[in-house]
Amino acid sequence: MNDSQNDSEPATDADRTRRDPAELDGHTLDELSDYLDAGRAPADASIDSSPSCQIALTSLERLYRLSDTLLEAQASTEPDLDESWVAGILHNISRDSRAGRTIPVTHPDPAAELAITEGTVRGLVRAAGDMVEGLLVGRCRLDGDVTTPGAPITISVDASIGWGTSIPDAADRLREAIYGILIRHTDLTIAGVDITVDDVHNPAAKGSSR
Amino acid sequence: MTTTTDLQQEILNVTTAIPGVATVYPAAPAAQTILENVVSVITQQPAPLPISITETDGGIAVALTIGAATNTPAADLCRLVYDTLVDHFRQNSQPVASIRILIANIE
Amino acid sequence: MGPQDQPIDLTVASDRILVGRAVDGDVRAFEALVRRYGLLIRVYAGRVLGSTADVDDVVQESLVQAWQHLPELMDPGAVKSWLMRIVSNKALDVLRRRREHGDITDHELRIPDDQIPTALVEKRSLEQALNAVLSDLPDQQRRCWVLREIGGYSYLEIGRNLDLPSSTVRGLIARARKNLIREMEGWR
Structure with a gap:
């Protein structure tokens, strides 16, 4: 979580998109994400027929699936909830609101x-x-x-x-x-x-x- | 002369002495003293006096909220608290207009 | 006789049951929910905020608010995402306040991907490796990705909340994906 370590050296637009067109047969990862979000419809032949796009799509799908477990995995490495922290929450909720x-x-x-x-x-x-x-x-x-x-x-x-x-x-x-x-x-x-x-x-x- | 605070304390004493009365609300929650480092995000409202007493022409109107112990039938306990307080006021020649007792919890 | 004599184990209860009980005023059921999702939403808040500074406050405030609004939750089975939404909103409030106080810089918007280090230390799992990458992402990149992929926010919503054009949000998320995928592919 570094705010500052990379502050210098702004990237140019060329930097940003540099790898995509070459590797993804003219498509960007962003386009591929949208294509996935749309359920690969309408079908885009230039994506569907590109092996590199297919590999990228598979990776994206895998990443989507991992998104939730990523947080769970991180949570499982955290120390247990502090008891006084839990008690603090329970202390601050209003029981009267359920009368x-x-x-x-x-x-x-x-x-x-x-x-x-x-x-x-x-x-x-x-x-x-x-x-x-x-x-x-x-x-x-x-x-x-x-x-x-x-x-x-x-x-x-x-x-x-x-x-x-x-x-x-x-x-x-x-x-x-x-x-x-x-x-x-x-x-x-x-x-x-x-x-x-x-x-x-x-x-x-x-x-x-x- | 009996002040309202004295009377409140008196009612509190009589009520808490009744078997089956677990709590008289809303007293300051006990947990508050234990937890010094609790969240400060919620404004702590000052605990209202546990028993409300209003003077009326027909005598005092008392209102209190209690928590009942599980081993005592709650409705019966409610009536018992009422009867006990009425007896107590009668012995002290204190005219009573009404007594409101609410059970807010069984613990 | 009462639940306090021999407390039943609520950890086996579904979210629906716990929410139903908590709506009815069962503090123990709410506590079970807090224990079930507390760590998760703390990690989530940390990912959005980018620092541990306000995490505890945000999560505690969120949970106290959750208790208050639980009766309004239409689908009790969806309590997890509902909690995440509350935490998201609170975290975004904090970010907004920080921004108003000039605590946030925009430098991080323009970091070249090549400067994001891949996870150097050997990790025991892919999830750990990706979490390490996530931790190393610039704040806005990570924040946007987390809000989108875990929080379920749209580009537009993220932009509105972070005071960024949607196109910038889109770009940040694309780069976060690229960074994560690069690490993931190393694990094939």
């Missing part, structure tokens, strides 16, 4: 204004999911008017299934766990729990953590 709606908790005394945040309830749904082996809960939605006590609420959950786990089985256990935890902790009237399994993961490492 969602306010879900009332009933009480006979009219002076009582009691409630649980929607975000807390979603946390309960995740906690229920985390108790179910072979399954990971993702996004969770509370469909219905949660702000009206007694209104029927449907819980919609995205989940990932561990490789080799029976989906209907795990879904049943998850549904049961969600009902159980919400009945225990909230006054919500749960009309149903919809589970969408749209992901698969390898559970081998589950529980072992990093």
Whole structure:
């Protein structure tokens, strides 16, 4: 990453394009990149029939493929993330931004204004999911008017299934766990729990953590 | 004479003594003292007082946000905190207009 | 009972699951994303900025902003490129500020390719060799190439952000490619 080492000796235009026309049968690498970007269409016979262009195109394609892994390779040589750096980020994010709606908790005394945040309830749904082996809960939605006590609420959950786990089985256990935890902790009237399994993961490492 | 700060402290003490109450928000996050070298990019808002008290004609209106422990049913805990505070104010002959309790986390 | 008693291993979760959880307020899921992509976006920011000076700030700011805007992410499976886009924008902001303060020279725009040293030290892999070449490229050349090939920016976007004509951006990228391909061909 040198800013200064090559500051002198400006290149002339001749320098810049010097090698291309001779080596690439009159084409430049830049043209060839555009040709690739366009999916080699419309077909250009002077490129397609030139061995040197074909070699250059192959190189370019190889470089494209390498672009992403290049960064990954570099990242893999870097020292691990500093724990205080990670903690610093987590410290600076706003948890309040995920509070969602306010879900009332009933009480006979009219002076009582009691409630649980929607975000807390979603946390309960995740906690229920985390108790179910072979399954990971993702996004969770509370469909219905949660702000009206007694209104029927449907819980919609995205989940990932561990490789080799029976989906209907795990879904049943998850549904049961969600009902159980919400009945225990909230006054919500749960009309149903919809589970969408749209992901698969390898559970081998589950529980072992990093 | 009881100042608002005294009253806030009193409510805080009563609330945190209730089994199942894990946190009273928004207190200054504990992590802040641990991490001296955290990012300075985000403006740190001054931590608001953990308990809000408003004087009304019908008595005080109290509002607090708490974190509940996982082993206590949250809605029941919410009611328990309310009942405990009402009892406490009754014993101290403190008229109460309303008490708002919000559970913002189960930890 | 709770997730804190026996934390489940979120490292096996897909991006979609982690994003879904983080959108719902799960800080641990967001942490898993930070750990999954933190190093990558740091390297990326370093490649764009050309110095380590502002990298930490840029990445931290980006990630805090990512948490904030995560609910707006339409395709949770595309979180990696979405993060890269946020980091790109922040890095370009820094470059813009540097430019306004006259911290950037244009000399580097005119460096002959022959002066770019190929990787002299023997590298264990092609990727390492190319990374070494990348590190040695003049800032603007590397920056434009990285924004185009990894960040997915168009010539026009790069030009607009770096205050360069598209033709110059095009030329810089062509030369970066040439330098990288020269090294790559040495590995055949």
